[in-house]
Amino acid sequence: xxxxxxxxxxSPRSLRQANxxxxxxxxxxxxxxxxxxxxxxxxxxxxxxxxxVRELADAGDVVFxxxxxxxxxxxxxxxTPPGLVVGLDHGRRHLAAAVAGLDGEILADVRMRISxxxxxxxxxxxxxxxxxxxxxxxxRSRAEVHRGALALPAPVDISSGRLGSTEILPxxxxxxxxxLAQDVLGFPVSVHNDTNVGAVGEAxxxxxxxxxxxxxxxxxxxxxxxxxxxxxxxAGVSGIAGELGHTLQRAETGALCRCGNRGCLETVVSTPAVxxxxxxxxxxxxxxxxxxxxxxxxxxxxxxxLAQTGRHIGVAVTNLVNLINPQRVIxxxxxxxxxxxxxxxxxxxxxxxxxxxxxERVEIVLSELGKRSEVLGAAKVALTEDRMQRMNxxxxxx
Numbered sequence: 376x377x378x379x380x381x382x383x384x385x386s387p388r389s390l391r392q393a394n395x396x397x398x399x400x401x402x403x404x405x406x407x408x409x410x411x412x413x414x415x416x417x418x419x420x421x422x423x424x425x426x427x428v429r430e431l432a433d434a435g436d437v438v439f440x441x442x443x444x445x446x447x448x449x450x451x452x453x454x455t456p457p458g459l460v461v462g463l464d465h466g467r468r469h470l471a472a473a474v475a476g477l478d479g480e481i482l483a484d485v486r487m488r489i490s491x492x493x494x495x496x497x498x499x500x501x502x503x504x505x506x507x508x509x510x511x512x513x514x515r516s517r518a519e520v521h522r523g524a525l526a527l528p529a530p531v532d533i534s535s536g537r538l539g540s541t542e543i544l545p546x547x548x549x550x551x552x553x554x555l556a557q558d559v560l561g562f563p564v565s566v567h568n569d570t571n572v573g574a575v576g577e578a579x580x581x582x583x584x585x586x587x588x589x590x591x592x593x594x595x596x597x598x599x600x601x602x603x604x605x606x607x608x609x610a611g612v613s614g615i616a617g618e619l620g621h622t623l624q625r626a627e628t629g630a631l632c633r634c635g636n637r638g639c640l641e642t643v644v645s646t647p648a649v650x651x652x653x654x655x656x657x658x659x660x661x662x663x664x665x666x667x668x669x670x671x672x673x674x675x676x677x678x679x680x681l682a683q684t685g686r687h688i689g690v691a692v693t694n695l696v697n698l699i700n701p702q703r704v705i706x707x708x709x710x711x712x713x714x715x716x717x718x719x720x721x722x723x724x725x726x727x728x729x730x731x732x733x734x735e736r737v738e739i740v741l742s743e744l745g746k747r748s749e750v751l752g753a754a755k756v757a758l759t760e761d762r763m764q765r766m767n768x769x770x771x772x773x
Contacts, residue, residue, distance in 0.1 A: 574601025576752025689724025
């Protein structure tokens with residue numbers, strides 16, 4: 376009779392390791408789960424989960440928390456070693472950084488304005504200095520940082536890590552951002568599209584909490600969407616999903632977009648587009664903040680232009696609602712600061728033109744994190760990556 380192998384693929388040992396990995400992966404996003412939750416998340420039998428949790432607790436990989444009374448109140452989370460992760464957000468005219476403990480708690484975050492004339496290396500040096508000031512103020516040091524995640528306003532190819540476009544960051548042409556960031560900062564850094572990490576930020580800390588299916592739409596100098604489907608970020612085969620600003624409105628006769636096409640939504644929906652519309656009557660405005668001040672003061676022209684912008688966004692949101700049937704659409708970015716002046720026309724378009732059963736189920740709301748969505752989301756992404764790395768190292772060493 377042939378003996379069952381003790382190690383190798385299909386052996387009891389490798390099966391147990393695979394099941395351990397599934398349990399740890401379910402906890403890697405910082406979730407605090409019951410054993411029943413873990414069984415549902417992993418597809419493992421309750422008895423298997425119970426045995427694995429005891430084994431992981433004995434090894435110090437997970438710890439128990441009790442909330443309330445009764446057996447079901449005992450929850451499981453990953454143990455927390457010492458150290459930090461950082462989230463980094465590099466926009467066209469701003470830098471932001473956030474630091475989090477390995478338990479997921481955001482300890483501090485800061486933001487500053489920069490010139491859009493800075494070359495990539497110089498702006499990363501500025502970001503490094505900003506990070507040092509924040510760490511010093513929090514009583515922490517760069518040596519404690521395990522890794523970081525950097526959000527950039529560009530599509531990021533997930534296979535190569537290269538930027539798919541440098542339209543918003545023209546001085547980043549030919550740059551490998553992860554390599555540049557690691558060279559300047561001195562720790563591993565992953566690079567992500569800013570709207571995608573903004574969706575993660577809203578999912579963990581903002582208007583997407585507890586929502587399994589939602590779209591986060593960022594409207595500033597560009598327009599993008601981060602999609603959370605079945606509680607998971609959907610980025611597409613190469614990481615380019617969600618480029619809502621480059622959906623076509625008038626393919627042949629529309630304005631020329633910076634991507635080279637004509638009639639992209641971004642040519643009529645962005646902060647530059649709004650400023651261009653207002654320029655004939657108001658002259659050249661220095662920033663979108665001036666528009667927001669006029670809106671708050673009741674300026675009829677600015678309110679009318681932003682309502683028109685909301686209707687354009689509403690067409691795109693209607694298409695998105697019909698395509699993915701989300702529970703919620705979250706509007707963020709600079710334009711979201713206009714509040715209901717922008718939001719109500721979006722709701723009206725969806726109510727009028729979306730499939731009724733989809734329109735009735737979707738909520739359209741403002742971001743709860745505002746300008747912090749991207750940097751806090753980047754910190755949460757870095758935390759998940761750190762946990763996955765530690766989990767993988769455990770299995771390599773086992």
